[in-house]
Amino acid sequence: MDYNQLFEQIKKKKSFLCVGLDTDITKIPSFLLKEDDPIFEFNKRIIDTTAQYTIAYKPNIAFYEANGVLGWKSLEKTINYINLIHKDIFVIADAKRGDIGNTSKMYARAYFEQFNCDAVTVTPYMGKDSVSPFLEFNNKWVILLALTSNESAKDFQLLEVNNSEKNLFETVVAKSSEWGNKNNLMYVVGATQSVYLKKVRELIPEHFLLIPGVGTQGGSLKEVAEHGMNDSCGLLVNSSRSIIYADSSTDFDRKAGNVARELHIQMADLLKAKNII
């Protein structure tokens, strides 16, 4: 999926919602535990009730990896299901990978070839040659960590570098934006840090931003739209736990759909206010 196709989906669905599939076997409704693959069953039902409000799904790879080989099977089935039943939905592997060149190439193969995701989150610490191998795949995306939504983001991301009054995360954005372009590179900017969104938009007015931290982590959707939205929307706002764990009864999937619909309604209003739809 390219930049324009993503924007078309946003206009068509009146939403810029990404649903995070952080599926934890200890948190899913207990009646699902009798299934052969409870994690996949949970995801499938969540997908079925949220897909109409959703632009992207973001499986959080750690939650699958924690279950070893079985976890990777659940992940594979989940991604295949989205790609088969909901072809127009963007799939983000939230993996936060990155290594020396020949190794990053292997990670890129894993997510773009083995699992056929549209995008993978990548960590910038090792620099250009750790990111470039992901950028060489046609119609696939890197989503690079800039400013993350966790408390400790400040430890290094907010350090001022090279006497420039620029923070590390701004330097990451400025430098890395030369490695790719708005068609293959997005950035993670935590919604809990929306005060910094303006700074990011000055550096990269056109790129898409993936915004985690709305919902359980406390970020405000309105503030994010105010500081981060551009003429092509330019935002994917993620919510994970507040949607997928909205309810733990047999009706959990419908309740999850309701939360997603609420967010979709708020998002449609924000898109209208910006004259995008």
Place this chain on the structure above:
Amino acid sequence: MDYNQLFEQIKKKKSFLCVGLDTDITKIPSFLLKEDDPIFEFNKRIIDTTAQYTIAYKPNIAFYEANGVLGWKSLEKTINYINLIHKDIFVIADAKRGDIGNTSKMYARAYFEQFNCDAVTVTPYMGKDSVSPFLEFNNKWVILLALTSNESAKDFQLLEVNNSEKNLFETVVAKSSEWGNKNNLMYVVGATQSVYLKKVRELIPEHFLLIPGVGTQGGSLKEVAEHGMNDSCGLLVNSSRSIIYADSSTDFDRKAGNVARELHIQMADLLKAKNII
């Protein structure tokens, strides 16, 4: 395995060699392709001929992940084989993981519980709360990226921060050394950057360092020992491709063993020169 047990192994085997299992199906001897699991067969034979010279094995997770579910099976079998047959060998999951707290906890479970590794490499960009969940496991280790061996390490790791004349990687070492201790925290310092080893040793004289980049990437073992060795050795020096791909004939495993033995001999000399053995 704790700090002292690791040091005991180094003295007993007269080696501080780590063998990187970056096993690529396109690079292993073709006669192995008829096996049910060629990757595991390759690893098993490499392990059998190198174990006597080796303190640690370091499967590079990307190379397994690139093969999807089958790759995770090969990884699981490889780690189980080491833990069963060579109990005293330290197993490092070279995964370069790191995410918000609840997610890092899942990665920690994957490598410390599902796969029973001794250590996992972690990337520092997201700060303390992304690293701490890995430090909460008894007798398990974080190996945090400080200065990596790739050309682009300079993009961010060498930036000067907060007008301190300190580089980012030094700040990472200084700050993170307060999160753990020499019993649960090591650092990656690229051998191609041995000029910086001295700076690291000033900050953390006692911690173990994992040194990649000796061999194919061009680092010098003698320089590494000169600047990085402490009274408990304090070094694990990794070599991957120059050992495991030393030869592509049916005799590949014996040849790999020869290269490992050569490194072991050099390492024994360096340990003697330091009066450690």
